[in-house]
Amino acid sequence: MVQALVNVRALLNAYGGLRATFKRELEVLFWDNANRVHSRTRRSTKPLSVKTQAYRLQKLCHSFVELRDNGFALQSPRSFREKHIRFLVQLWVKKGQSAGTIENKLTYFRAFVNWIDKPGMLGTVSDYVDVEEHGLRRSYSALEDKSWEGNEVDAVATLDAIAQSEPVVAMQLKLQAAFGLRVEESFLLRPRESVRQDGLLSVTRGTKGGRDRLVPMQLQTAVLREAMQHCNTLTGSTIPDGYTKNQWKNHYYDVLKRFGVTKAGLGVTSHGLRHQYLQQMYATLTGVPAPVKRSGERADVGAHRQAMIRIVQAAGHSRPRKANAYIASYNGIAQQKSAAVTVEQIERALTRARGEKKAAAALLGISRCSLYRLLRRNACHIQQGGR
Structure with a gap:
């Protein structure tokens, strides 16, 4: 046993x-x-x-x-x-x-x-239950931008302010921003052991599901040099001497709360730095902003698929759809946008477009297919409103 x-x-x-x-x-x-x-x-x-x-x-x-x-x-x-x-x-x-x-x-x-x-x-x-009726259809696509830049938070200024009194916390936040690390991964990273000669950073501790991964270091070596100055003398991790992991975790979140790095404060959490890293990776790989940025630009299908694979690998997930949790999907954004359209807005758009569905959809900022779905769903209300 x-x-x-x-x-x-x-x-x-x-x-x-x-x-x-x-x-x-x-x-x-x-x-x-x-x-x-x-x-x-x-x-x-x-x-x-x-x-x-x-x-x-x-x-x-x-x-x-x-x-x-x-x-x-x-x-x-x-x-x-x-x-x-x-x-x-x-x-x-x-x-x-x-x-x-x-x-x-x-x-x-x-x-x-x-x-x-x-x-x-x-x-x-x-x-066991009707998921549509109870609103239990789970979405794996981000419907809001959780990155710091997407919430107009100046990461450099914020981290500099934290570094004045809490240099280790600031350094761990920099690791998360530079390599897309989870919070615990940034705690348990052993900088001196993890830097490889081939320009990759080995992430093996604190990973989800034990999925080790390699992350490109690119030009982020300054962050790693700073991290090496704060290594625990016994474990080699970035948790300072004298702290257990749980003690440091409590201290870390106390510091973030003090500096307003919360949803109730600045509107972001430290996890938003991971979102930012992966969104920036998508933009670099495809040449257009991630769907969650709602720029109106759309990546080439092949480039999008390749970027999704790279993002999942860099994030340390197992399923390709998990990338949507950070960058969103085009369909998810479109559905959210169409769900916010009211019957009155549809009627006004149809009136302005003289009944032309394609033109009405353009006025609403949604696809023609989305407009047809909304018309079928609200047929009764729209007919009554048109009388």
Whole structure:
């Protein structure tokens, strides 16, 4: 038996709403499987971290409590059936939980049903509720520009201000901007070990799903030289001596809050620097701004596809569509734009264009196909308005 690192018994003790016999069976299942990887896109062979193990088990336990509170007296975890997940999904929808939250919980249960030898039992959210009716159609395309430049934040001035009192935090932000690193990747990067002779930076720690990657250094060596001056003397990372990772993380976000680097403050987070890096990469590769910039310019189809592949690789993701989370998709932007068009605007445009659909679409700033979809959707209202 592979022993999980998380303290399973202590975790289960927090759930008094579960009967003792049920928890004993759960304990055995958790000890045997808690650190098993379920993700099909994860490349690392390492077991899950204690934090991830605990989070997954907590969500499962909480769901079992929800079932019990709503009259499902499960005698054993192995009695779990599709009717139970159907009820849970519908309950989560009633509670107003987002599509992403519900999909994450389903992912935990997909792992769980493998543990109880019922693989393939679970469907998708759409198998249990009408995703259109409840607004649960999940979009993987950015609908707003989260970059600092897109929000008119002067990155140089902001980082210079932070550097006056918090040079390490400023340096880590520079790493994120220069190489598209995630926050934790910038903490755990070992600059002296990661710089390669071929002009690439090796990113191997703190990556998502254990997907190591190589990032071009180009002309950003000054940032790495600065990072080398702040290396931890024991680990070689950029976390200062005397701090654990969690302690430094808390300090880091306290500093950002103090300097207004929040959605409520300047309107951006440090993650926006990663968005900015990938958007700039897209512009360099295609010669036009990323779709999320809404410039009206459109890249050549071949150049766009190649840029998407490069961006996914540079970001350390596994699926090409993940690039849309940073640069957006042309279709996603068009749909958002057409969704904002009102019946009154359509009627005015049609009147001005004397019924010519192509001209009316141009006046609205949407495609002719989008206008036809809006006309079909609002046919009744538009006919009444035209009388």
